[in-house]
Amino acid sequence: MEQFINEKVKSIQISGIRQFFNRVSQYPDAVQLTLGQPDFHTPDHVKRAAKAAIDANQTTYTRNAGDSRLLQAASEFVRQRYGLTYDPETEILTTIGASQAIDVTLRTILEPGTEVILPGPVYPAYAPIIALCGATPVYVDTRHSGFKLTTKQIEANRTGKTRAVILPYPSNPTGAVLTYDEAEKLAEYFNDQQLFILSDEIYSELNYDQEHVSIAQFPGMKEKTIVINGLSKSHSMTGWRIGFAFAPAYLLKHMLKVHQYNVSCASSISQQAALVALTDGLTDPIAMKREYQARRDYIVSRLASMGMEVQKPAGAFYVFPSIEESKLASLDFAVRLLETEKLAVVPGDAFSSLGEGYIRLSYAYAIKELEEAMNRLERFWKTLGKG
Numbered sequence: 217m218e219q220f221i222n223e224k225v226k227s228i229q230i231s232g233i234r235q236f237f238n239r240v241s242q243y244p245d246a247v248q249l250t251l252g253q254p255d256f257h258t259p260d261h262v263k264r265a266a267k268a269a270i271d272a273n274q275t276t277y278t279r280n281a282g283d284s285r286l287l288q289a290a291s292e293f294v295r296q297r298y299g300l301t302y303d304p305e306t307e308i309l310t311t312i313g314a315s316q317a318i319d320v321t322l323r324t325i326l327e328p329g330t331e332v333i334l335p336g337p338v339y340p341a342y343a344p345i346i347a348l349c350g351a352t353p354v355y356v357d358t359r360h361s362g363f364k365l366t367t368k369q370i371e372a373n374r375t376g377k378t379r380a381v382i383l384p385y386p387s388n389p390t391g392a393v394l395t396y397d398e399a400e401k402l403a404e405y406f407n408d409q410q411l412f413i414l415s416d417e418i419y420s421e422l423n424y425d426q427e428h429v430s431i432a433q434f435p436g437m438k439e440k441t442i443v444i445n446g447l448s449k450s451h452s453m454t455g456w457r458i459g460f461a462f463a464p465a466y467l468l469k470h471m472l473k474v475h476q477y478n479v480s481c482a483s484s485i486s487q488q489a490a491l492v493a494l495t496d497g498l499t500d501p502i503a504m505k506r507e508y509q510a511r512r513d514y515i516v517s518r519l520a521s522m523g524m525e526v527q528k529p530a531g532a533f534y535v536f537p538s539i540e541e542s543k544l545a546s547l548d549f550a551v552r553l554l555e556t557e558k559l560a561v562v563p564g565d566a567f568s569s570l571g572e573g574y575i576r577l578s579y580a581y582a583i584k585e586l587e588e589a590m591n592r593l594e595r596f597w598k599t600l601g602k603g
């Protein structure tokens with residue numbers, strides 16, 4: 217019966233990140249720098265809110281778009297933090313993590329034959345969803361522009377079929393962040409274009425060198441932009457699965473239909489926890505960000521001392537050093553590193569072919585683990601005649 221399975225589903229692959237993570241399970245003593253999983257616990261007051269919701273029997277369906285108080289809190293949060301104005305009744309959707317928000321958005325705006333421009337290297341989850349919609353991902357090489365999309369690159373890759381552009385900043389895997397001037401230039405370009413902008417801002421609270429800038433804050437951009445955000449990274453709530461899509465009312469009413477027939481609503485208990493995170497927990501990300509920044513500085517310093525070429529990340533919790541000097545393919549490099557030094561990293565080609573020649577290191581791990589990881593990486597690098 218396998219011949220009757222949807223060909224689009226059969227053609228996509230499990231994420232390269234997860235594929236390598238599964239390989240690592242064969243090495244129980246390996247030091248892990250693979251997953252974007254914060255090593256902090258969910259804040260206690262957020263957990264207490266979930267327990268109270270259970271005891272109060274808040275275990276039924278909510279509105280499809282989410283609990284009204286949570287939508288109001290999300291609206292107020294992005295207004296205060298990023299200067300964005302969204303009506304909680306008509307322009308915000310609570311989703312099962314940012315991943316579902318991306319899925320709902322792309323399934324709403326894409327049709328077979330359309331194209332989506334996205335920067336490479338890039339988080340691997342966008343392309344399969346685009347393909348499942350019958351659309352085509354168009355990768356733009358950003359390796360020589362600081363891993364950031366420019367208007368010139370977009371114009372060079374745009375066709376009559378281009379429906380949307382994805383702006384994933386702060387970036388996974390590179391940690392690249394748009395400055396205000398860079399975002400403003402993109403906004404000025406997009407203002408004259410009939411394009412949707414999917415702005416994935418899930419790492420917005422982990423921006424080290426400047427305040428986060430959302431493309432939607434510029435004149436004329438709200439009407440064509442879908443902002444994706446959530447609590448997984450900012451409040452260490454990956455397993456709670458709460459994300460948000462912010463979009464103009466004319467678009468969100470259609471996204472809501474896709475969401476409704478897909479999942480009905482996000483978990484009522486998780487929504488109550490999220491409500492506290494966005495009200496009483498506004499300062500929760502500060503201590504985490506401070507610790508991530510110290511880890512970033514340590515990792516970058518160690519890589520530089522080894523002689524590895526690396527761009528200092530300005531956001532998220534990943535670093536993406538070049539391994540081209542080793543003359544090894546990124547997968548071969550990662551496998552040999554795992555086998556010889558029991559250190560697990562993600563090969564760069566997991567982030568499209570434009571990630572070849574790099575590896576991704578997550579620094580969402582305790583500093584002692586990072587120290588041991590850097591020692592193992594340095595030993596391996598030296599065996600290759602480097603450093």
